[in-house]
Amino acid sequence: MTRFVHLCVIYAEMGLNGKNIFGQKRLDFMFRLACSILGRIDEAEDIMQDVAEKVLRRHEDRHEIANIDAFLTRSVRNACIDRIRRRKDTTPKIPDVPDGRNPDRWDERQIIHKAMSMLPEKQRLAVHLKDIEGYSTKEMADILETDETNVRTILSRGRRALKEIIEKEFGYGI
Amino acid sequence: MEYDIKKIRQLCERYFDGEASAEEEMVLRSYFLQTGDVPEDLKSVKVMICGFREAASMTYRPAYAAHRQPGKVRRLVWAAAGVAAAAALCIGLFRKDVYGYDTDGNIITDPQVALEGASCLTYLDNLQTSIDIAQMITSEMENDN
Numbered sequence: 453m454t455r456f457v458h459l460c461v462i463y464a465e466m467g468l469n470g471k472n473i474f475g476q477k478r479l480d481f482m483f484r485l486a487c488s489i490l491g492r493i494d495e496a497e498d499i500m501q502d503v504a505e506k507v508l509r510r511h512e513d514r515h516e517i518a519n520i521d522a523f524l525t526r527s528v529r530n531a532c533i534d535r536i537r538r539r540k541d542t543t544p545k546i547p548d549v550p551d552g553r554n555p556d557r558w559d560e561r562q563i564i565h566k567a568m569s570m571l572p573e574k575q576r577l578a579v580h581l582k583d584i585e586g587y588s589t590k591e592m593a594d595i596l597e598t599d600e601t602n603v604r605t606i607l608s609r610g611r612r613a614l615k616e617i618i619e620k621e622f623g624y625g626i
Numbered sequence: 627m628e629y630d631i632k633k634i635r636q637l638c639e640r641y642f643d644g645e646a647s648a649e650e651e652m653v654l655r656s657y658f659l660q661t662g663d664v665p666e667d668l669k670s671v672k673v674m675i676c677g678f679r680e681a682a683s684m685t686y687r688p689a690y691a692a693h694r695q696p697g698k699v700r701r702l703v704w705a706a707a708g709v710a711a712a713a714a715l716c717i718g719l720f721r722k723d724v725y726g727y728d729t730d731g732n733i734i735t736d737p738q739v740a741l742e743g744a745s746c747l748t749y750l751d752n753l754q755t756s757i758d759i760a761q762m763i764t765s766e767m768e769n770d771n
Contacts, residue, residue, distance in 0.1 A: 476685075483686035500686065561684075564677030583678040588648070608644035611674075615642070618670040625670035 478520070481585060482528050488580040489532040491569035499535060503527045522595045529577060558622070567617040575610030582607055629657045631665065638671055655679070 482503060486496035506527055558566070568576050581587045581595065589600045589607070596603065619625045637654050640646040646654070658664065658675040728734055 479686045480684070484681060484684050487684060488681065559680065560673050560677035561680035563673055564681055567677075583674075584682045586682070589644075604644035608642060611642050611644070614674060615670050618673050622673070624673050625667055 478524060481521075482524055484584055485525065485528045485577075485580055486532055487565060488568050488584060489529065489573075489576060490535060491565045495535060495539075499528060499531045502531050519594065521591075522597070525577075525581075525595050529573075533573070563618060563622055564614075567614050567621065570617050570621075571610055571613055574606050575613060578603060578606040579610040579614060583611075627656075627660065629661065634668070638668070 479500075483496055483500055486499040487493060490496055490499070503524070507524070568579065571579065577596070578592065581592050582589070587595070589603045592603045592607075593600045634654070634657055637646060637650050640650060641654055654671075655675055658668075658672045659679065661672075664672050
């Protein structure tokens with residue numbers, strides 16, 4: 453099967469039947485996670501294709517996925533990291549936002565995505581899972597394959613770093 | 627709803643320590659989402675809470691598949707039909723008394739007879755086109771495998 457037909461199948465599966473394979477909730481989760489890591493909606497959509505293809509291939513090969521949320525988190529995270537490595541430094545992070553640091557021209561979502569893209573990867577992931585996706589620390593520990601104490605430590609560092617970035621880079625609360 | 631700012635600041639500390647309970651975080655979210663003007667030192671926290679809510683509301687809608695090859699086969703069929711139609715039109719315009727030739731090479735002057743023959747040729751042409759298309763697809767599949 454040619455790649456374009458295969459991709460069409462994936463699009464069809466995700467667009468029409470995605471709810472049956474991933475569930476709309478999981479699709480939204482994957483998309484939001486990619487947005488938080490990459491800071492760009494268009495690149496997040498590209499990541500969705502790559503990860504969906506990978507998951508569908510495992511599904512076709514009938515490989516069991518023990519913890520689907522953990523698998524999706526890892527898959528999206530790894531795909532985003534690869535993307536960031538390939539990305540050229542000259543590409544603006546959020547092209548749909550006017551350049552410059554005037555906070556009046558940014559909405560809160562854009563500020564959060566921009567600020568989160570500046571966090572270390574573990575802190576960014578912890579903040580996303582907790583504050584955007586609403587996972588408990590116990591659920592996060594399962595997904596991140598660590599213990600709850602470590603999750604709280606990473607989360608604390610991430611939130612404080614985020615606050616500092618918003619204050620220094622965007623001029624809030626100074 | 628009135629909020630105790632001192633209490634809010636204490637909850638913020640617990641939040642940033644990663645120690646706030648789900649209920650305490652809910653109180654914080656409620657305060658920052660409902661309060662327009664917050665103290666200067668809490669403005670950055672308000673941006674965080676509001677930004678998280680905006681980000682949490684994002685949903686995924688896949689874009690149209692970009693790799694679709696539109697109508698290659700269909701273009702071939704229509705091209706063949708167009709050529710056949712143009713040829714028939716030319717013959718009709720310039721050879722009014724000759725409507726075609728039979729298998730023995732004799733001129734056909736009866737338009738009805740010619741039409742029946744042309745229909746047969748059209749069917750044969752379409753069949754050939756279908757065969758060509760099937761062969762192309764088969765070849766493409768074999769190359770991919």
